Amino acid sequence: MGKTVTGSSGGKVVASLAYQAATQGAAALRRKDRRFVSVQGRAPGQMLNGILSGRMPPEMRASEGGWSEGEAPYSTVLTPKGKMVTDLRLLPFEGGGFLLDLPLAGLGGALQHFEKFLNPHFAQLADRSDELEMLTVLGPEGPELVSRVMGLQLPAPGEGRVFFHPGSSGPGLRVLGNSETQAPAVDLLLPKEAMEGVWEQLEDSGILPMDTTSWEVLRIERGTPLFGVDMTEETIPVEAGIHGRAIDYQKGCYIGQEVIVRIRDRGKVNKSLRRILLGEVEVPPGGTDLYLPEDRPLPAKDAAVDPHSQGDGLPGEPAPTGSGKKAGWVTSACRSPRFGQTVALGFIRREVGGDDEVRLGGPHGPPGRVETLSLDDQAGP
Numbered sequence: 001m002g003k004t005v006t007g008s009s010g011g012k013v014v015a016s017l018a019y020q021a022a023t024q025g026a027a028a029l030r031r032k033d034r035r036f037v038s039v040q041g042r043a044p045g046q047m048l049n050g051i052l053s054g055r056m057p058p059e060m061r062a063s064e065g066g067w068s069e070g071e072a073p074y075s076t077v078l079t080p081k082g083k084m085v086t087d088l089r090l091l092p093f094e095g096g097g098f099l100l101d102l103p104l105a106g107l108g109g110a111l112q113h114f115e116k117f118l119n120p121h122f123a124q125l126a127d128r129s130d131e132l133e134m135l136t137v138l139g140p141e142g143p144e145l146v147s148r149v150m151g152l153q154l155p156a157p158g159e160g161r162v163f164f165h166p167g168s169s170g171p172g173l174r175v176l177g178n179s180e181t182q183a184p185a186v187d188l189l190l191p192k193e194a195m196e197g198v199w200e201q202l203e204d205s206g207i208l209p210m211d212t213t214s215w216e217v218l219r220i221e222r223g224t225p226l227f228g229v230d231m232t233e234e235t236i237p238v239e240a241g242i243h244g245r246a247i248d249y250q251k252g253c254y255i256g257q258e259v260i261v262r263i264r265d266r267g268k269v270n271k272s273l274r275r276i277l278l279g280e281v282e283v284p285p286g287g288t289d290l291y292l293p294e295d296r297p298l299p300a301k302d303a304a305v306d307p308h309s310q311g312d313g314l315p316g317e318p319a320p321t322g323s324g325k326k327a328g329w330v331t332s333a334c335r336s337p338r339f340g341q342t343v344a345l346g347f348i349r350r351e352v353g354g355d356d357e358v359r360l361g362g363p364h365g366p367p368g369r370v371e372t373l374s375l376d377d378q379a380g381p
Contacts, residue, residue, distance in 0.1 A: 015337035019217060021208040022138035022183045026145050028202055029210035030195075031134040031187075035107045038126045039118075040097030047123040048098060051114070051255055052090065053078055053237065055248040060092050060164060065153055072101075072162035072176050076237050076246045077110055082259025084235050085109045087227050087246060091162050091174065099128070101176075101189075105228025117255060133195045136178055137202075138185040138210065138218075146188065149201045157186065160245075181218035182338065217334045220345055223275055223373045229286065230273060230331040230345050236260075239269045239347065241373055271328060271347045275371040278342040278360060283333045290346060290358040291365065294324040324363030327352050344368070 021027035039048060049056050054075030063069040070092050077085040086106025091099040102110055107129075114125055137146055147154040150173070155163045157177040166172040174189035190198060203209065225231050225240045237243045238260065247260055263269060276290070333344035352358065354372040359365040 013335050013337050013340055016211070016214045016217075018208055018210045018214040019337060022181070022185075022210060022214070022218060024139065025208070026137070026139040026141040026206070027208045027210040027214075028138065028142070028199075029136045029212070029215050030199065031136055033104050034134045035102050035104050036128040036132045036134075036189075037100040037102065037107075037110070038093055038097060038128050039100065039114075039123050040093065040095075040126070041120075041123040043122040044097045047118050048090070049251070050253065051077060051117055052088075053247050053254055053256065053260070054090065054245075055251060057090060057092050057098075060162075063155070063163065065155075066165055067155060068164045069155075069157075070162050070164070071160055073160050074242075074245045076242070077106075077113055078237070078254075078256025078260070079113075079233075080255055080259075082236050082256040082263075083233060084227070084231055084237060084240075085113045085233065087231070087242065089176070091176075094164065094166070094172070097123075101134070103227045109233065131192060132189055133192045135188045135190065135195065135199070136180075136185055136210070137188060137207070138181065138183045140184055142184070142207070143186060145202065145205055145207055146186075149198065149205055154186070179222075180224045181215075181222050183218060216332070217336060220332055220334045220343060221336050221338045223345065225273055225345065226332065236263070236269060238263050239271055240273050268350060271349055273331070273345060273373060274328075274348045274352075274354075275373055276330070276344040276346055276348075276358065276368040277339060277371065278333070278344060278366065278368040281342050281360060281366045283335055283342055284330050284344065284360055286330055286332055288330040288361055289326055290328045290330065290348065290360060290368070291363045292323050292325050292327045292352070293357055293359050293367070294363045327358045330360075 018027050045056055052075040054073045057071035057073055060068040060070035072089045072091045075090055076087050079085060086102055086109055089101040091101060093099040143154045143156060152165060155175055157163055157175060159177045159179045161177045163175045164172060176187040176189065178185040178187045219226065225242065231240045237246050328346050328348040330344045330346040333342060336343040348370055352370055354370060356370050358368050358370055360368055
């Protein structure tokens, strides 16, 4: 089931205070939608390499100011048929092994998948979600504010990067690059017992709490697909456009690789995730069907009229020639301050090109313009 996010007044798109803070000042969102699983043991890297579609990160290295620096690549877990179990980020874990940062919607399927395919003699799972919590800090003023509160000069990791500071005790602080939104953002991964104090200090320092509705607007504007909403257990990563980040085409065998490589080398997917600009219409619920428009009749002077036509045209006019077929469906939508209109993400049939028109809810419904999501548009945690 997809998502619907509203936010308008008299047809005008209204940016919430949290949205404004995220794009111009500082805002923060406690990520109740993220879960954390460690994978440790005799050979966790070898075991995960045969399951995850992405690359394995090397060991972290020392950086300035007491920080360690490393990679946190985006990846997916796939079924043998190449369909998604979940997406995730893979972090090196202090003391050896790895930490998986997963969406809540993908946790159950991932644990079942690992139980089936992860050899417990070489790698053991532990759910760390009760120990760790993530805070996403957005806005150009966010890093400086966090640095002041925490007494640490916060690094600025790019996408796929992570910094770790051990602190005085416990798991310490991780700072990860986040590109889920167009607004500048970083993720702070902290022990839960430390989060409350940090959160209170940030609020006292003037950071604005981010509501989930405003967060969804920012995500949809960016074109970032969300597992459980824009991607499901029926989605192949290529369809969602995440393969450029989540698939390592140079690595050895992993579960689902055969399907992914076959698509790359010989085939095409039948649908792909696109942006749809919908103008001033009400925000459609997730799952709303999209259709190709029916072609309008050609003027009689430009086309011969078949007097025996059984079409729906008026007498003396040619019948409509368009198909009116289903072209796809909406996965999530919002009223967008950035675009000044209603914007949706949705799966569209491959024969529908960029800048083509689709109709919302039926062949004669409100028109929408299809846009192809570029790699710059489509990002993730």
